[in-house]
Structure formats: structure tokens, C-alpha cells
Amino acid sequence: MIRFNPAEVDTPAYVIDLGLLRKNLALLASVQQQAGCKVLLALKGFAAFSTFAFVKESLSGAASSSVAEASLAREYIDKEVHVYAPGYSSSEIDKIAKLADHVIFNSVSQLERFVPRLRRVAPTIEIGLRINPEHRETETALYDPCAPGSRLGVPRRGMLGSILSELDGLHFHNLCEKDSDALERTLRSVEENFAPFIENVRWVNFGGGHLVTRPGYDVDRLIRVVRGFRERWDKQVYLEPGEAVGLNTGWLVATVLDVIDYGTPIAILDTSATAHMPDILEMPYRPRIIGAAEPGVKAHTTRLGGLTCLAGDVIGDYSFDAPLKVGDRIVFEDMAHYTMVKTTTFNGVRLPSIVLFEPNENRLDVVREFGYADYKSRLS
């Protein structure tokens, strides 16, 4: 539900509704409280740090995947900082030791290489290992960590070596936009296959992919599943959703720059699929647009094209009540997560500004604008 006037926004811009973000955070906070677990924000999905005061108030910390994300978590949330990455280099491990409370490794060889050093630099740091349950729930191969040949996590047959006795925790992540039934099935498989390892640790991190804030998500089942695990094993449980935090809290507002027609009407926008909404091409998916329908449903069908020279920089075909014209606003829905964190400056296209909408005061605040310096700072 859009509560601001898109005509008042200089485009391109991501607009985050703080009221909707606080609503998502309140639901996640109630899951923490009722299930007796800790919920972390996965920064890979949502890292708009100008909103982190609210995240800090509601959640237990952040899950990061790099020195940069861990630094952001320490600077702006400063509660529990967890780091997991498929690999660490020796040049960054000391920095991670200083930033993190939990460091989660992807393999036994990385554990063997870095645990003694981590324990020296940060004696109280918690050490975890990502396991691979080899239980598949995610249809799209790009997002399925349990696909055959996956590089993510250690399968049961790889759980070998005396270093495993050093573990404080286990981590698994195999869901993407799933409901709690998928977690329940995954957990069954984890408990069947990794029981001796669960017994020996203090915490288990159930990863992300729990779309808790999607209307219709079975929150009661999630609470039951987490509580059941805690009752069976008496371990601290972590969840680290990204998408669920930002879900349906943001928009990307764009403007029509030109309309061309050589048989198919095409609107050129001041945004880009590849640079500003890359999941449209990667995932792929079709974003919803306010006031637009599937092609052919409304009177005027138009292809929406992006601003880069990539031939495939096309958002899709949509129909509108009236023909699009130069200056019209196009408002893409659900654009807070996996957008700002993935943008590029390909073609030097300007990054969308970041704008916060405070519904209690009906106020739009432009918290970040981008320009030439941002493009140049990534090159030399």
C-alpha cells in the first residue's frame, strides 16, 4: 500500500516506508519472543543502514558475508555480528575476528586452517560450521544450496576430523522464499543425519529463506517448529532472514524518458533492470507495477525498457489504462530487498536515490543521492 505521492520523488529512487518496515520487524520480534530464538538481519538482502535504528531495536543482530557487511553491522547495529562466507582469506581473518561474535566456516579445511588463529586473536569467539542437509526444497537451481555438487556446506559424509570437536555451533541454509513447512522438513532431515554433531554444540542457525512476513505465512508453525527443536535438543536457535525484513516495504520510482514505437510501443525509463533490479534478469521474475496489468488486459500495452545499452535490459511488457507519455511516473512494487544491495553503475547509469517515508509525519526524506563520484570511486 503506497502512502506517499510518487510525483514528489526525484527519480530514480528507492522509497522505503518506515511504518511497513517497523511492522515486519515487529512480527519478527514476536517470533523471537514466542519461539525463544534469536533473529538476525541477513545484510545480503537488505542493508539500508539509515533504517538500522529500527532493526537494532527489534532484532538480535546481523548475519554478514564479508568484512564489509560485518563492519556495517558493527557500526550501525552493534549487537550480535555473525559472519559466514564460502571462503576466508588469511588477509581478512584477523579483521573478522575483531568484528564478529560468530564466525561460520564452509568447510573442514577452512576450520583447520583458521580456528587456532581465531582463538588466539579472539578467545571468546564462537565458531560454527555450515552443514549441507542435502534435502532439497528450492526449485530454482540458482538458489538451491542443496543441489547435487553444491559448494555450500559440509554434507554428512564430509563431517570428519578432530577439529569438529572445536565447534560451538552448526549452520544450515537451504530455503528461498519458503513457508515453515519447508523448514520443518529440512529440520527433520538435519536431525536424522547430524544428531551427534547437534548434541555437541550450543547453537544451531537455521539460515534464511523464511518468508515470515508474507501474508499467509504459517507463523504459528514456525514457532512450533523452533520450540520443538529447542525442547528436543536444548540449543540456542538463530534465524537469519533477509527478504522477510524488507518484504513489501519499498518501491522503485522511475520516470518515462521517451516512448518509441516501431510496431511495439516501448517506454524508455530512467532506471534499468540490469543495474537497479538485477533479479528481474537473474532470478528471473516480473515486478508488479502500480496501476499496470499483464499485457493485453488494459487498453495500452507497452514494453518497459531500461537505460543501459544491454539489449536485454527490458523489464517486461505491461498494459496501462492510458498510453504512457514522457514524464509519467512508473512505480515498481516490493523493491526494498535484493535491489540496493545489488545495484551496479554499469554504463555509468546513476544509482537510484534512497528515500525514507515516515508515515507518522507524512514526510519523505532523501537520505542518499548518487552521482559521478560513486561511479568513479569504483574504478581507477
Ligand SMILES: Cc1ncc(COP(=O)(O)O)c(C=O)c1O
Ligand atoms: C547463508 C544465508 N543466510 C541467510 C540468507 C538470507 O536469505 P533470505 O533473504 O532469503 O531470507 C541467505 C541468502 O542467500 C544466505 O545465503
